[in-house]
Amino acid sequence: MAKSLTQEFVKGLWDEVPPFRLVLGLCPVLAVTKSVENGIGMGVATTFVLVGSNVLVSVLRKLIPSKVRIACFIVIIATFVTVVELVMQAFAYPLFLKLGIFIPLIVVNCIVLGRAEAFASKNGVVRSLLDGLGIGVGFTLSLMALAAVRELLGTGMLTIWVTPIQIFGPSFQPFSFMVEAPGAFMALGLMLCLMNLVGKK
Amino acid sequence: MREMIKMVIVLTILSFFSGGVLAYLRNSTQERIDNQVLEFVKGPAVRTIFEGAGNNPIADRFTIKDGDSERTFFVGVLDGEPRGIAFETSGKGYGGDVGLMVGINVADGKLIGVGVTTHGETPGMGAKAKSDPNFVSQFKDLALGEPFKVTADGGSINAISGATITSRAVSAAATDAGEIYQKLKSQIDDKLKGFKK
Numbered sequence: 524m525a526k527s528l529t530q531e532f533v534k535g536l537w538d539e540v541p542p543f544r545l546v547l548g549l550c551p552v553l554a555v556t557k558s559v560e561n562g563i564g565m566g567v568a569t570t571f572v573l574v575g576s577n578v579l580v581s582v583l584r585k586l587i588p589s590k591v592r593i594a595c596f597i598v599i600i601a602t603f604v605t606v607v608e609l610v611m612q613a614f615a616y617p618l619f620l621k622l623g624i625f626i627p628l629i630v631v632n633c634i635v636l637g638r639a640e641a642f643a644s645k646n647g648v649v650r651s652l653l654d655g656l657g658i659g660v661g662f663t664l665s666l667m668a669l670a671a672v673r674e675l676l677g678t679g680m681l682t683i684w685v686t687p688i689q690i691f692g693p694s695f696q697p698f699s700f701m702v703e704a705p706g707a708f709m710a711l712g713l714m715l716c717l718m719n720l721v722g723k724k
Numbered sequence: 725m726r727e728m729i730k731m732v733i734v735l736t737i738l739s740f741f742s743g744g745v746l747a748y749l750r751n752s753t754q755e756r757i758d759n760q761v762l763e764f765v766k767g768p769a770v771r772t773i774f775e776g777a778g779n780n781p782i783a784d785r786f787t788i789k790d791g792d793s794e795r796t797f798f799v800g801v802l803d804g805e806p807r808g809i810a811f812e813t814s815g816k817g818y819g820g821d822v823g824l825m826v827g828i829n830v831a832d833g834k835l836i837g838v839g840v841t842t843h844g845e846t847p848g849m850g851a852k853a854k855s856d857p858n859f860v861s862q863f864k865d866l867a868l869g870e871p872f873k874v875t876a877d878g879g880s881i882n883a884i885s886g887a888t889i890t891s892r893a894v895s896a897a898a899t900d901a902g903e904i905y906q907k908l909k910s911q912i913d914d915k916l917k918g919f920k921k
Contacts, residue, residue: 583738591731595738602742606749613753616760 531650535657541634542665542711543718548634551625552666553707558682562670564618565625566663568607570656572629573638575603577655580643587644596639597630604629617685634658665714673710677701766798766812766825769839773810773827774800781810786915788908795904797912799919800827800836806919807831809912812841813900815893819844822853822893826901828868830916833905838863838898843890850890859884860894868902871895 526534539545542552551569555561579599580587587595608626611619619626629635638658643651674681676698679691700706767782774781778801787794800808810827822843827836840854853859862881866872872895873879876888883891905912 586734588727588731588734590727591735594735598735598738598742602746605746609746609749609753609757612760613756616757616764620764 528649528653532653532657535654535659535661536664537661539658540661540665541658542662542669543715545634546715547637548632548662549711550628551632552669553704553711555622555625556666556670556673556707556710557677557702558674558687559667559670560618560682560684561621562666563663563683564611564615564622566659566666568611568622568626569629569632569635569662570659571607572600572603573635573655573659573662574652575606575655576600576635576639577643577651578648580639581646581648581651584644592644593636593640596636596644600635600639601630634662669707669710669714672714673701673706676710677703677706762796766841769825769841770798770810770827772839773825773837774798774802774808777801777808778804779806781808784919788911788915790904790908795908797915799916802829802836805831806916808836809916810836811901811904813897813904815895815897815900817843817845817893818850818887818889819846822890822897824894824897824901826898828901828905830912833868835863835866835868835898837861838894838901840894845887845890850884850887852884852887853890853894856884859891863898868905871899871902 535541537544541547542549548569551565555565576596576599580596583595583599604627607629608619611622611626638655642654646654671681675690678687678699679695679697680687680689682688698706701710762782762785770781779799781798781800784799784801784806785796786799787796795811798810799806800810802808807830808827809830810825812823812825814821814823816822820843822845823841825839825841827838828834829836838860840860843851843854845851845853859882863872871879872881874881874883874888874891874895876883877892879895881891881895
């Protein structure tokens with residue numbers, strides 16, 4: 524029954540990849556995936572918060588009274604989010620300007636609280652760390668994949684870090700609606716459809 | 725009852741530590757964040773105004789007390805002399821305050837140039853004040869003293885079509901800058917004299 528440590532990590536990459544399998548945490552998924560760079564930034568920030576809060580919740584799980592556990596989790600998560608916010612402002616200000624309100628909103632991202640409640644509060648430190656890391660990396664990869672589809676079709680370019688790289692050449696007519704809000708829903712729907720087709724067998 | 729007390733204690737200790745960590749982090753990143761804000765929010769406008777300056781205008785700055793607030797002045801070295809200063813003022817636009825960086829040549833009292841920093845104007849209309857250099861370039865080399873006005877108000881500034889309110893905000897901000905400059909001129913000159921090249 525008990526999963527091996529590797530499985531604990533790998534499950535976040537496919538079986539329980541947050542936006543596509545669990546369909547959780549869609550607000551940042553839809554909002555920030557205008558460019559791959561944004562996707563990576565958001566993913567890394569969320570991963571940091573996930574790992575940090577999972578480890579701390581797991582360490583403190585026997586000390587936290589069950590009646591106020593949600594409040595305690597939120598304090599822990601909010602602390603890590605504020606750390607991310609300050610560090611990002613200090614070292615990657617342009618990225619912070621683009622992600623804007625969605626960084627503080629990681630506090631209410633249901634993936635983070637969900638992992639704390641459903642996993643870290645019941646499991647040991649190492650498992651919680653791997654779980655947080657796996658889910659975080661899975662989340663980052665999903666954001667990157669979705670952002671790549673949207674940016675490529677919407678602008679014909681890919682922005683991995685700061686400067687956009689032209690992929691399709693100047694004669695490409697971009698579907699600019701793909702980088703608008705409706706394009707986010709369509710791209711997400713198509714990705715879900717594709718994941719289900721592949722996973723069906 | 726015991727449980728009740730435990731809940732209060734745990735949550736208090738947790739919040740206490742959280743507050744401590746964040747306060748420490750805030751203190752240690754404050755200066756860096758301020759620099760980043762200057763660099764990325766005000767930086768582009770300052771650099772455009774002082775194009776070709778022989779120094780880094782963002783690093784060479786000083787503050788002067790103006791009433792209750794402090795104003796930050798950026799210094800531009802033009803033709804080997806610290807002759808340019810730039811500071812920010814604002815005017816009421818269509819979507820809140822329009823921040824304007826105003827560069828003034830202290831040698832002849834003319835505008836070096838202006839540039840919009842922050843605004844909440846309509847994209848494609850008022851937002852052109854920032855994105856379209858043709859609008860702000862009208863302020864270049866204008867003499868201070870007379871209030872700047874758009875043509876509809878009897879002035880000489882051609883308003884952005886469809887965005888008269890934004891154009892008025894920019895003109896008002898530039899006029900304000902002239903008044904502030906007159907008011908603080910002696911202090912600015914003092915500071916510039918002490919400026920090491």
